[in-house]
Amino acid sequence: MTGAETVMARCDELAACSEEAERITRPFGSPSMKKAQELVGRWILEAGMRVSRDNVGNVHGHYEAAAPGGPTLLMGSHLDTVRGAGRYDGMLGVLVAIAAVQELHDAGHTLPFAIDVIAFADEEGLRFGSTYLGSRALAGTLSPADLNLVDARGISLAQAITEVGGDPSRIADDRWHGGDLIGFVETHIEQGPVLEARLLPVGVVSAIAGQNRYALTLKGEAGHAGTVPMNGRRDALAAAAEIVLAVEAEALARPGLVATVGKLDVFPGATNVIPGQVDLSLDVRHSEDPTRIETCAHILERAQDVGAQRNVTVTVKPVSENAAVPCSARLSQLLSRAVEDARLEVLHLASGAGHDGVAIESLTEIGMLFVRCKGGVSHSPAESVTTQDVAVAIDVLGNFLERLAAA
Numbered sequence: 241m242t243g244a245e246t247v248m249a250r251c252d253e254l255a256a257c258s259e260e261a262e263r264i265t266r267p268f269g270s271p272s273m274k275k276a277q278e279l280v281g282r283w284i285l286e287a288g289m290r291v292s293r294d295n296v297g298n299v300h301g302h303y304e305a306a307a308p309g310g311p312t313l314l315m316g317s318h319l320d321t322v323r324g325a326g327r328y329d330g331m332l333g334v335l336v337a338i339a340a341v342q343e344l345h346d347a348g349h350t351l352p353f354a355i356d357v358i359a360f361a362d363e364e365g366l367r368f369g370s371t372y373l374g375s376r377a378l379a380g381t382l383s384p385a386d387l388n389l390v391d392a393r394g395i396s397l398a399q400a401i402t403e404v405g406g407d408p409s410r411i412a413d414d415r416w417h418g419g420d421l422i423g424f425v426e427t428h429i430e431q432g433p434v435l436e437a438r439l440l441p442v443g444v445v446s447a448i449a450g451q452n453r454y455a456l457t458l459k460g461e462a463g464h465a466g467t468v469p470m471n472g473r474r475d476a477l478a479a480a481a482e483i484v485l486a487v488e489a490e491a492l493a494r495p496g497l498v499a500t501v502g503k504l505d506v507f508p509g510a511t512n513v514i515p516g517q518v519d520l521s522l523d524v525r526h527s528e529d530p531t532r533i534e535t536c537a538h539i540l541e542r543a544q545d546v547g548a549q550r551n552v553t554v555t556v557k558p559v560s561e562n563a564a565v566p567c568s569a570r571l572s573q574l575l576s577r578a579v580e581d582a583r584l585e586v587l588h589l590a591s592g593a594g595h596d597g598v599a600i601e602s603l604t605e606i607g608m609l610f611v612r613c614k615g616g617v618s619h620s621p622a623e624s625v626t627t628q629d630v631a632v633a634i635d636v637l638g639n640f641l642e643r644l645a646a647a
């Protein structure tokens with residue numbers, strides 16, 4: 241099998257590692273994540289790398305430099321997924337990085353720098369709600385508050401780390417301590433329609449949009465659906481519905497801004513009971529931080545107005561905030577030349593999706609290579625890439641490594 245065919249087959253193997261039989265769902269610290277990490281560990285060894293894992297569960301592959309003491313290039317992506325995920329978001333970046341090192345290993349080739357390939361244990365935040373837990377551990381920016389995050393069953397991140405064999409009291413050891421870093425380069429599906437529209441297999445990422453996540457709790461008054469008159473109800477779900485539409489309206493009014501209510505839980509959740517409480521998520525993103533910040537304030541103000549009009553309390557808990565992050569000009573230049581070496585047009589494009597580079601940027605400069613995905617669809621089983629485009633990505637990454645070695 242070619243490198244690209246191997247990557248595609250391995251994406252299928254990882255897709256079978258799921259907490260749910262009928263869809264791909266692989267959260268932090270789950271049995272399916274353990275299985276995926278074992279597979280990735282095996283493939284890292286096959287590519288001539290030394291494998292290790294850290295407290296938080298990131299899997300590391302280390303490919304020695306030609307001579308010890310040189311700097312290290314980080315590559316990789318995340319191994320966790322959203323609920324009902326596709327099989328390429330995250331996984332493709334891990335497997336393409338392994339494939340690029342496999343090619344070096346098979347050719348008996350070493351470089352003037354080491355390569356660390358990392359499969360991050362949690363980027364999506366499906367289990368604990370926050371983002372980039374794996375890459376923040378590597379960047380040394382996980383906080384004690386993060387360790388106290390709890391999942392839907394009340395299990396804390398600290399407990400979950402213990403359960404996967406890590407020591408939450410030693411999270412600081414997960415910070416990169418392997419010497420000088422050249423940077424972090426992540427290959428990832430575009431999760432958008434631009435490359436497909438431009439008939440291009442790959443693109444070079446210019447920046448990653450900033451992102452706010454909130455948890456809102458609306459409290460009204462539960463009551464009998466048959467006896468409480470419409471006037472005077474304190475219906476938390478009706479208030480939530482008005483807020484969801486207000487979120488959409490505020491986003492539509494601002495070019496380039498996206499805002500989403502992705503989760504909404506109704507309590508008590510019975511046909512004949514007026515909803516007394518609604519918990520909902522809010523995700524707001526834009527490439528310009530001032531626009532994002534202003535819009536968040538405006539949306540939250542409108543939510544409070546709706547609550548006041550309906551006599552429903554609105555409590556807002558900020559979950560995470562990440563400023564927009566630029567990709568390194570140096571790494572992007574080298575990636576652009578590497579794309580040209582593959583006789584392809586170079587397209588620079590911004591990422592609306594968040595990526596581990598947002599967390600790693602505090603540690604070292606970042607670069608990203610996007611791979612075309614069908615219809616721009618992601619966070620869905622319909623996520624799809626072609627073997628040909630994956631072959632291009634591996635080829636471009638190989639060109640990039642060569643250029644970096646010669647730089």
Ligand code: HGY
Nearest residue numbers: 363364592593594595
């Ligand atoms: O939410 C995101 O943008 C990424 O998929 N974590």
Ligand code: MN
Nearest residue numbers: 322329364619
């Ligand atoms: Mn994702």
Ligand code: MN
Nearest residue numbers: 329330363595
């Ligand atoms: Mn991703």
